[in-house]
Amino acid sequence: MSKRVIFDFDISFTNGGGIQGQEFRLDIGGESISDKELADYIVWDMRLLMVGKVKIINKRYIVEEHKRSPISLAQGEELIDLSHTVFDGLVTYKGLPAPVICDYLSREQSKEIYEKGVTVQIGRIDMVANTGTYIDCPFHFFEEGTDLSEVPLNAFTGLNGITIEAKGVTEIGIDFFKNKEIRNKAVLVHSGWATNWNTEAYFTDHPYVTKEAAEYLRECDVKLVGIDSHNIDDTRGKARPVHSTLLGADILIVEHMCNLDMLPAAGYTFHAVPPKVKGMGTFPVRAYAKL
Template structure:
């Protein structure tokens, strides 16, 4: 048998008045559904405007054949988090200090500053900008390049993206990018190396792009290059031709990504938005992909 939910609802409008419904029945795809999902569905299905508080009452579930195909109750989109968690003591790059995350004002110390029963925490973070999953802007490599505050917001958010499967590769050359539609795209290079995150193995013999691949991506006018490896460049020496080539062409770089295996080959949006700092070329981001459900 299929699942259905039975409930009452009360909807108030922000401009006054309201509507109610009793013993409302809805086909659902799963065994349960939250009040928030139900509220969103009712508002959408009834095409209501100026909606304020929506209250779901006396909700219970029954099993009986669906009267129609269960609807998508919330959205046709979902988000995939592509960022590692930053925590106190995390080592992102050997030789750089780990972040220190602590209280500036603890909840205990906040007592007495506010009315009884009210507590707050204000955190303090000390870290270098190359921590966790971060984005590189031209200023990271070039003194006169654009910093975080100068790069337009459109360069960070809602970029058409493609995923390149480079799992098992060490040197990622031109061949991985040829015969693909990559112009004006954010190019996500999936190496699978993020499985070594926060281990000694992560820092050694990691996958990287070749100079020729970087020049090819530059010539194809891609918007951004992301990788789930320790560095987009080969770190065994002191040369960084990929950073030099891409940032010189104002192509942004995102390193230390994760969950790229959850992305399709194309047809999604990529975002990695940093704070708007002046005089900084690199900073942690909450990178994510926006996928459209079929």
């Protein structure tokens, strides 16, 4: 059924003054909307600046035919999370230790430090850099290559993305990238292998990009290559030609991605920012796409 929200509002500005409204009605797409979401939408829709406190008052819902398309809380943007969750005991790569996640200071212990009613938790994690969804920069393979602290921030964020569909294919060759607008793009390879995440099947016979395809990507000056598989290289041997080719050309790599099936072919930006750590070439990221 069509739901509408009716409400009053009181908005104050940080430079003085304010505005009020009574009995406003807005179409909504679901059954309800929070005060915070409603306040954010009003500020955006009215193009208000220097807004301070926003109070939503007398909010209620009615069933009534919509007068326009339901409001978009994302205001024209949608974020797609492309990262796996890192948890205690997660095995990302066989042979490497799983992360140990625990309390450094527990809430119970904090009761002895802070005033009554105040508790805090300080967490501790012990892990190798190749855990979860992570990004590789040149230092991972090359001693003189740039490490996480030296790669410029704009190499990690705001990259125009393109999705390469390669589901059901083990050897992802050069033909998957030809006749595509890939120059200066973040090229994300959707193999569909993420459905095997955290199972034994994830580690063997996984999809990978070929050496020839990596050389083609390098020639096309792509910015970054990501894949939702166990490794961008074929791990049955000791060679890692794709890592060597791409990282040797300062092209970043993101592995162990997920939700690539939720991306369009193009028309989005890709973001995967690691901490600024000196002397490391790999680290987990919260990778996401902004549609």
